[in-house]
Amino acid sequence: MTTALHKYSKHLSIKNLILEICKCFDQIPDNRPNNCSNGIPFSNFAKSAFAMMHQKYDSMLSFDTDQAEPVLQHNLETLYHVKDGRVPSDTHMREILDPIDPVEFRKPFKKLFSLIQRNKLLKNFEFKCGNLKDCYLMAVDGTGLFYSGECRCNECCVKNEGKSNESYYHNLMGGCIVHPG
Ligand SMILES: [Zn+2]
Structure with a gap:
């Protein structure tokens, strides 16, 4: 099996893969009754939750506590595209994310899989x-x-x-x- 990941580093860098995931989150329809125009941007909920999982936090509470950390704040804004660094509290996150159709969370998986496929990386697994x-x-x-x-x-x-x-x-x-x- 040959590994040629380095050849694709531009398209398949972790930064780009996360960007592709975040673009999918931007497409999820806002389920809040008035779309909360002055509130936290809707896609920040999914992006924050993804960042929490991706950074392997063991609980929503510890993620909540760490939000004040400058490094996490910086990563949330620059790497996970959380607009204005506005991260919802754990309760708020649950309230907004729970009603979202799980189909919406299939889309990032499909997107990443098609990127891998298009870059012929699946060949390595045949x-x-x-x-x-x-x-x-x-x-x-x-x-x-x-x-x-x-x-x-x-x-x-x-x-x-x-x-x-x-x-x-x-x-x-x-x-x-x-x-x-
Ligand atoms: Zn259940």
């Missing part, structure tokens, strides 16, 4: 196995990402329905293209 040629190998795994005996949303899976120990959960399955070599 492999032959017996009579099979030009195959890709995808490793998948499932995990739980939410569980509660009290809180639920409309999309929750329900365990022990109707019983005293009724509980709510979400699972996810993630896939990753890998190469046997």
Whole structure:
């Protein structure tokens, strides 16, 4: 397997990839009743949440606390394109992001995947196995990402329905293209 990532550094630099993701967030329709013209710009909610996940914060609270840090402020504005550095509080972030159609968050994935495809980087992952040629190998795994005996949303899976120990959960399955070599 050859790695030729350096050849594509211009288009596929982390800075550009983040920019592409942020452009997708700019397209999400504002779900606030009056669009809050003087409030926090709508795309700042998704961009801040993405920055929080990307910077691997272990909680929304610690992200909230760190916002005053000049380095984080600088990165939020320059790297994650959070307009005027206005980051919502954790409660506000949940309120605004929860009702957004998950389809909107598929778009950045598709965008990045098509960039990788267009730059022919998937070629590096093709492999032959017996009579099979030009195959890709995808490793998948499932995990739980939410569980509660009290809180639920409309999309929750329900365990022990109707019983005293009724509980709510979400699972996810993630896939990753890998190469046997
Ligand atoms: Zn739920």
